[in-house]
Amino acid sequence: MPRFRRCRQPGCHAMVQYPDHYCTRHYEHEAEYLANRQRWARAHQANYQRKYNHLTRNRTVSKSDQYKFYRTRTWSSLRKQVLERDHYLCQYCHKPNSKTVDHTVPIEYDSTRKADITNLATICRQCHRLKTDWEQSYYGTGQGNELKDVAQVTDLLTIRRLMNTKSDN
Structure with missing residues (x-):
């Protein structure tokens, strides 16, 4: 129209x-x-x-490094591998044609796992928004927050449950 x-x-x-x-x-x-x-x-x-x-x-050195990483060939090839491995399905809600690749444990929290393919999963926009909100409250990531000393959650089902219970509150 x-x-x-x-x-x-x-x-x-x-x-x-x-x-x-x-x-x-x-x-x-x-x-x-x-x-x-x-x-x-x-x-x-x-x-x-x-x-x-x-x-x-580029507000901090670590954020600048994160941005630079996403512009490398390493990230480009990792992203492509993960999308093909997951068949473009969101690993949280199984929505098809999802094209975003997300770190299970945010690289702001653990930068050593930024190129670890086991730390990557395909995610749709809606789940990415929910997961980002959950990460900010759980890990303390995001602008103006202070990182917390908490255990890393790597299981996708657990993250899905946690991020959905946070959105319900």
Whole structure:
């Protein structure tokens, strides 16, 4: 189904189909509007990227190392092996066509297991969100949290049970 929005011309209430911004009466403003948007984006892109990299991606040395690891050939080949091993099925809910590979024990908690294929599992988006929330409360991972000294949970069924009971609370 096509999406619509109002014409950007002040006072005009005509509906315009995406990706256009102006109706047929005011279409002469479209090229100027797109040029202004591109000019603004070019001028501000570096600032936003730098802020994201500094505050989120590379906020500590360990987070910077984690990000660099995900851009290596080692990770690329490990990810491919795990997806094929798990047949693209989420190992927590068995949803097909899952394309995310996750560390069972987060590398923020135990960085020695980052390239260990037994520490990797295919996971869908919904389960990944639940598991991330569970990891933050159990291991203390995530921005602003302090790592806890707890036993590593490596059994997928146990993790599934724990992350689902956390979401129920």
